[in-house]
Amino acid sequence: MSGDGGESGTTARWVEKHSPLYVQATRHPFICRIKDGSVNISAFRRWLAQDYLFVREFIPFIASLLLKASKESDVDVVLGGIAALNDEISWFRKEASKWGISLNVVPQMANLEYCRFLQSLALPDVNYSVAMTALWAIETVYHESFSFCLESGSKTPDELMEACRRWGNTDFGQYCCTLRKIADRCLETSSGDVVTQSEEIFIRVLNFENDFWNMSLSEL
Numbered sequence: 001m002s003g004d005g006g007e008s009g010t011t012a013r014w015v016e017k018h019s020p021l022y023v024q025a026t027r028h029p030f031i032c033r034i035k036d037g038s039v040n041i042s043a044f045r046r047w048l049a050q051d052y053l054f055v056r057e058f059i060p061f062i063a064s065l066l067l068k069a070s071k072e073s074d075v076d077v078v079l080g081g082i083a084a085l086n087d088e089i090s091w092f093r094k095e096a097s098k099w100g101i102s103l104n105v106v107p108q109m110a111n112l113e114y115c116r117f118l119q120s121l122a123l124p125d126v127n128y129s130v131a132m133t134a135l136w137a138i139e140t141v142y143h144e145s146f147s148f149c150l151e152s153g154s155k156t157p158d159e160l161m162e163a164c165r166r167w168g169n170t171d172f173g174q175y176c177c178t179l180r181k182i183a184d185r186c187l188e189t190s191s192g193d194v195v196t197q198s199e200e201i202f203i204r205v206l207n208f209e210n211d212f213w214n215m216s217l218s219e220l
């Protein structure tokens, strides 16, 4: 991370400033239980089906960012994100069939609310910096969470390794790093009002992610 501004940008300051919330979202009991091998497989199954629904809603949100991006290099990065989602959708279907899980499930409340939030962020009048901050935060929570389960000494069950590698791998980490740099660059030239809005969105993403993990752990 050194030398790329990762420690000094606006997003890094927010991670520091809101670290209890950030840690709650990225070191959630659901993730800790995957890492220590004690996760209940029914929780993983619930997470998988719900996350598929989330990712379906994620597509129009990223597409809205593609429309808002003006810098050629930003367009390339967002387009790469869309391409990765195409692969991700196939992975969910393959994984669901492997586990015998139906993806045709009812979205739970925490998921519905998170999806509604994504829809509101995809509106044309939402500022590019605000939406980019959200994309960075959403992807980064997953990377930080799942890469934690890959650290040496982890007891992550073999059958969950593929899911952890999907978001925990270093290429995905690189993608998150690129998103962070784009967000930081945008925020540097944004108005104070937009910066405030972006910070609020960051906090909301962390809360939504926490609720999503809670939902995955809950018995109903």
Ligand SMILES: Cc1ncc(CO)c(N)n1
Pocket (backbone or CB within 6 Å): 051, 054, 055, 138, 139, 141, 142, 209, 212
């Ligand atoms: C809830 C949630 N947050 C983030 C990601 C990362 O794409 C995901 N797949 N699902």
